[in-house]
Amino acid sequence: MASEQLGKAAAQQRKHWDRKWIPYVLLAPALVTIFVIILSPLATTIYYSFSNIDLIRDRTTFVGIDNYVELFGSRLFWKAVEVNLKFAAIVVTVPTLTGLFFALLLVENFKGRSIGRTLLILPWALPWIVVGLLWNWVVNAQFGALNGLLYTLGLIDKYIPFMADEDWALVFTAMASAWRQTSFSAILLLAALQTIPEDLYDAAKVDGAGMRARFRFITFAWLRPTLTIVLLYNVVLGFLQFDAVWIMTQGGPGDATMLISVLLYRYTFINFDLGMGAAVSNVLGLITMGVGLIFVRLIYRSHTTYA
Amino acid sequence: MAAGVGYRNSGIVRKIATYFAFFCLLFWVGFPVYFMLITSFMRAHELGAKPPHWIPPEPTVENYREVLIGKAGEAGGYGSTTEFTRMMPALLNSTFVSVAVVLSNLVIGGMAAYAFSRFRFRLSRAAYFAILMTRVLPALSLIVPLFVILRKLKLVNTLWALILTYTIFILPLTIWILREYFDTLARDIEEMALIDGATRWQAFRMVVAPLAIPGIIAVGVMSFMEAWSEFFFALTLTNSLTYPPLLMSFRNLHQVNWNALAAATVIGVIPPVVIAFVFQRYLVRSLSEGAVKG
Numbered sequence: 254m255a256s257e258q259l260g261k262a263a264a265q266q267r268k269h270w271d272r273k274w275i276p277y278v279l280l281a282p283a284l285v286t287i288f289v290i291i292l293s294p295l296a297t298t299i300y301y302s303f304s305n306i307d308l309i310r311d312r313t314t315f316v317g318i319d320n321y322v323e324l325f326g327s328r329l330f331w332k333a334v335e336v337n338l339k340f341a342a343i344v345v346t347v348p349t350l351t352g353l354f355f356a357l358l359l360v361e362n363f364k365g366r367s368i369g370r371t372l373l374i375l376p377w378a379l380p381w382i383v384v385g386l387l388w389n390w391v392v393n394a395q396f397g398a399l400n401g402l403l404y405t406l407g408l409i410d411k412y413i414p415f416m417a418d419e420d421w422a423l424v425f426t427a428m429a430s431a432w433r434q435t436s437f438s439a440i441l442l443l444a445a446l447q448t449i450p451e452d453l454y455d456a457a458k459v460d461g462a463g464m465r466a467r468f469r470f471i472t473f474a475w476l477r478p479t480l481t482i483v484l485l486y487n488v489v490l491g492f493l494q495f496d497a498v499w500i501m502t503q504g505g506p507g508d509a510t511m512l513i514s515v516l517l518y519r520y521t522f523i524n525f526d527l528g529m530g531a532a533v534s535n536v537l538g539l540i541t542m543g544v545g546l547i548f549v550r551l552i553y554r555s556h557t558t559y560a
Numbered sequence: 561m562a563a564g565v566g567y568r569n570s571g572i573v574r575k576i577a578t579y580f581a582f583f584c585l586l587f588w589v590g591f592p593v594y595f596m597l598i599t600s601f602m603r604a605h606e607l608g609a610k611p612p613h614w615i616p617p618e619p620t621v622e623n624y625r626e627v628l629i630g631k632a633g634e635a636g637g638y639g640s641t642t643e644f645t646r647m648m649p650a651l652l653n654s655t656f657v658s659v660a661v662v663l664s665n666l667v668i669g670g671m672a673a674y675a676f677s678r679f680r681f682r683l684s685r686a687a688y689f690a691i692l693m694t695r696v697l698p699a700l701s702l703i704v705p706l707f708v709i710l711r712k713l714k715l716v717n718t719l720w721a722l723i724l725t726y727t728i729f730i731l732p733l734t735i736w737i738l739r740e741y742f743d744t745l746a747r748d749i750e751e752m753a754l755i756d757g758a759t760r761w762q763a764f765r766m767v768v769a770p771l772a773i774p775g776i777i778a779v780g781v782m783s784f785m786e787a788w789s790e791f792f793f794a795l796t797l798t799n800s801l802t803y804p805p806l807l808m809s810f811r812n813l814h815q816v817n818w819n820a821l822a823a824a825t826v827i828g829v830i831p832p833v834v835i836a837f838v839f840q841r842y843l844v845r846s847l848s849e850g851a852v853k854g
Contacts, residue, residue: 301705379829
């Protein structure tokens with residue numbers, strides 16, 4: 254009897270607490286701030302991209318698609334696209350492959366593995382700006398580590414001014430990004446590798462699967478979802494990187510490392526052409542949102558199946 | 561362990577290959593980091609030597625002293641001395657911003673994550689989708705209107721501008737990871753607490769929160785690291801109040817004192833690196849669970 258009564262009271266209390274407004278109250282701070290800081294600027298950026306903004310006379314005039322027409326007709330924009338595609342190609346492939354390589358190494362049982370796993374975290378823990386600086390040290394023409402190494406090994410007898418060369422500048426800014434991203438990729442892949450049940454390999458061995466077959470049909474198959482995620486992360490980085498490139502080259506020499514993000518910065522903060530800056534923003538935004546949409550859909554799908 | 565190695569044959573070849581790969585890892589990570597470390601302990605005239613010194617010939621902490629206390633030291637002629645007096649305030653500002661971001665993120669994000677995890681309500685799926693989507697929005701592209709809004713709020717060139725923006729941009733990640741944790745906690749235990757007469761807040765505080773501690777730590781650590789490292793907003797919304805843009809302004813000095821710059825870099829990365837090493841277990845788990853399973 255007593256417990257029945259207790260249950261009734263509790264049910265009443267739960268009813269009291271499960272009122273419909275609770276989730277909205279809990280969500281309100283997050284939604285309000287996200288609206289103010291993200292969605293309203295997003296709407297404004299879209300509006301700006303169709304406007305001509307005269308900062309001196311503080312006048313905004315609607316110009317339709319003029320900014321986009323000018324942008325798509327400019328040599329500078331297509332140069333930025335070309336540079337960015339090359340940059341992204343390196344930032345997608347190098348971290349994915351070296352990350353996989355290091356992950357496969359660090360799942361092996363050998364002395365030094367724990368040192369390796371700890372060391373792997375280090376690049377990921379460094380701010381992008383520091384990564385850019387580190388690589389500045391590596392490629393510097395007067396005292397750079399890479400020049401020093403090549404010189405010590407006797408491979409060169411004069412230091413090479415890497416960053417004065419357009420191709421090298423692009424390669425090394427991309428390598429700086431790849432360096433940190435490799436750690437991130439490897440961390441994700443290593444975690445996935447560690448979850449492969451050993452029985453799978455034993456069973457495959459019993460069935461007479463060779464080494465290559467075991468790698469392909471067990472390891473690789475198991476890693477595929479993680480690899481997809483890693484690839485998407487790397488593509489997004491390939492288009493959103495700014496910090497490390499900005500501190501290394503500020504887009505130079507010439508326009509050799511002028512990513513779309515650098516172009517955006519130039520229009521907005523150097524030319525103070527906010528309309529054009531907003532147009533570049535939206536182009537960049539569409540590219541990454543496209544990738545992001547795939548990404549979120551993957552997560553979202555897994556969520557609904559788990560729930 | 562041995563999980564995941566079953567596709568390999570064993571033997572001496574494998575051992576050699578393993579150690580060769582290990583050497584590659586050490587070199588890949590270590591080479592850039594090591595060179596900056598030794599630069600920070602060298603004097604300016606030792607830097608340009610050919611072949612370079614791979615070990616500082618006369619290690620000195622002069623650079624660190626110059627950066628932290630602002631003493632000119634040996635490189636007195638460099639114009640960087642006054643700039644370095646901004647280092648200590650910048651480190652304090654960065655600490656304040658990062659801690660504030662961690663706290664506001666955990667409170668705001670925790671509330672939202674709990675709502676998504678425990679309630680089914682109108683538009684809950686759409687709201688969750690929208691929040692996740694903001695994570696992949698290029699933050700870079702929002703800077704102009706954001707600047708305008710923050711200027712209206714009179715927050716430009718204050719730490720609050722950074723705290724506000726960082727909190728918002730990290731929120732999606734926080735909500736996502738914490739929701740994962742809340743989802744995995746059995747609802748039964750929480751409901752038992754409710755039946756026993758606990759309020760929802762009590763049930764959350766005494767049942768849910770303790771079990772979600774790994775997730776809370778991971779989120780806290782990640783938001784600290786993002787807030788400590790963020791460069792672009794700090795560059796555009798403030799006048800080098802925090803560490804990352806200040807480092808950039810050292811770099812852009814007409815005459816860079818590279819050794820002092822190295823020391824400044826090393827000092828500034830100590831907090832995130834120590835935190836990442838101490839909490840690596842939590843971080844790796846959340847990163848991978850978050851990324852793979854969602």
